[in-house]
Amino acid sequence: MKAPFRYYDFQKDISGCGVFGVINTKRELIPGDMPIKAMCTMHDRGNGLGGGFAAYGIYPDMADKYAFHIMCDTQAGLDKAEEIIKSFFTVHESQPIPTKRxxxxxxxxxxxxxxxxxxxxxxxxxxxxxxxxxxxxxxxMEINSKTPAFVFSSGRNMGAFKGIGFPEDIAEFFRLDEYSAYIWTGHNRFPTNTPGQWHGAHPFTLLDWSVVHNGEISSYGINMRYLCEHDYKCTLMTDTEVVAYELDLLVRKHGLSLQMASKVFAPPFWDEIDRMPEEQKKAYETLRMVYGSALLNGPFAILVSDGTCLMGLNDRIKLRPLVVAEHGNNVYMSSEESSIREVDRVLDNVWAPKAGEPVIVKLED
Structure with missing residues (x-):
């Protein structure tokens, strides 16, 4: 395919999307202005069809309760979701999420x-x-598959905020400058294979997990079928949804560490495994055989959090950019170094992780 003379006539730009994350290892609260400003720097990585943020530590007074964020087009749809919720949960508070015109x-x-x-x-x-x-x-899963409503955040002491618009628009709509958190992630979407839709914007979440992603998961079909075998229902037709569900399956249910789960997502090639010491070789062969259907194929840079850490991971040949930087108790991860320097001009260390090698930063006890 020959590129058009005017590059902006392309209908598909698979290098789009921007991700940003910051964690304060001492749990010091970071105002929402910081991630918003960082995402504004990467405005041109999106096209206005999706933006969003996840924030941890925003509901300290309800820290032991599950915070369900739900979106729906009609009140009737919300009422159906609420009927299910009241059947299975004690409701301590119910309120509209604060928004701004x-x-x-x-x-x-x-x-x-x-x-x-x-x-x-x-x-x-x-x-x-x-x-x-x-x-x-x-x-x-029942609410998302059997009602017109969608649970787009469900963790404790955390929340996701997303929709159709640039990240700065979504931040203004949800009044995110009024929140402070010790972990933030942000996303600027450039949809490539699916339409822009409110529930299809990033972050994708389940329980305390949140995922933002730049790239394209070409293994979506087999990943989705694998998850269906384990009772996860993929309803969004968006590739990143499978990453959040696979994390829950591999780490929470199967007991893998995040480090090991990253080797399921982006494993070494078979020829690399063949050259490993025997014990290490057996471990990686076992992972490839047991979790072959969970491998993430295609280009990706993902940021993952569960409220205790922030992880950055590239695909195994690094087809998407990812930069990590440190300053004091803050660790930053982003698609661009410029977005990090926009919010912190004095950095102690800056580097680009190797392909398939996770960077995992944990909160201190």
Whole structure:
């Protein structure tokens, strides 16, 4: 295919999307202005069809409750979701998510939040034997697949805020400058294979997990089928959704470390494995055989958090940019060094991680 003389006539730009993340290892709160400013620097990585943020530590007064953020086009749809919620949870607070009238945000959905404690099972005997988090995941899957509403955030002491617009538009709409958090991630979307839609914007979340992604998961089909075998229902037709669900499966349910899960996502090539010492070789062969259907194929740079850490990971041949920087108690990860320097001009260390090698920064106890 020959490129048009005017490059901006391209209908598809697979190098788009921008990601940013920051973690303060001492849990010192970072004002929302910082990630918003960083994402503004990468404005041209998006096209206005998706933007969003995830923030950890924003609900300290409800830290032990599940915070469900729900979006829906109609009140009737929200009522159906609330009926399911009240069947399985004790509702401690129910309120609209604070928003601000923003001229560029057209026809936003209803956005609502609930602070919840599970009742555990109730009228579903088959759910009574589940542990608490499996129970919560099952309820989320039921709402997302059987009602017009969508749970776009469900962790504790955290929240995702996303929609159609540039990140700065979404931040203004959700009044994110009024929040402070010890971990932030942000995303500027340039949709390549799916339409821009509110629930299809990043971050993608499940329980405390949140994922932002630059790239294209070409293994989406086999990843989705693999997840369906483990009772995860992919309803968004967007490739990044599978990353959030796979993290929950591999780390929470199967007990893999984040380091090991990253080797499932971006494993060494077979010829590299063949050259490893015998014990290491057996470990990687086992991962490839057991979790072959969970491998993420295609170009990607992802940022992941579960409220205790921030991880950055590239695909195994580094087809998308990722930069990491440190200053004091703050560690930054971004698609561009410029966005980091925009919010912190004095950095102690800056580097680009190697392909397939995760950078995992944990909160101090």
């Amino acid at each position: 923003t001229p560029v945000i057209k026809n936003p959905p209803i956005v609502w939040r609930y602070f919840l404690t599970p009742k555990q099972g109730m009228d579903r005997p088959q759910w009574r034997s589940l542990d608490e988090k499996d129970f919560v995941v099952n309820v989320i």
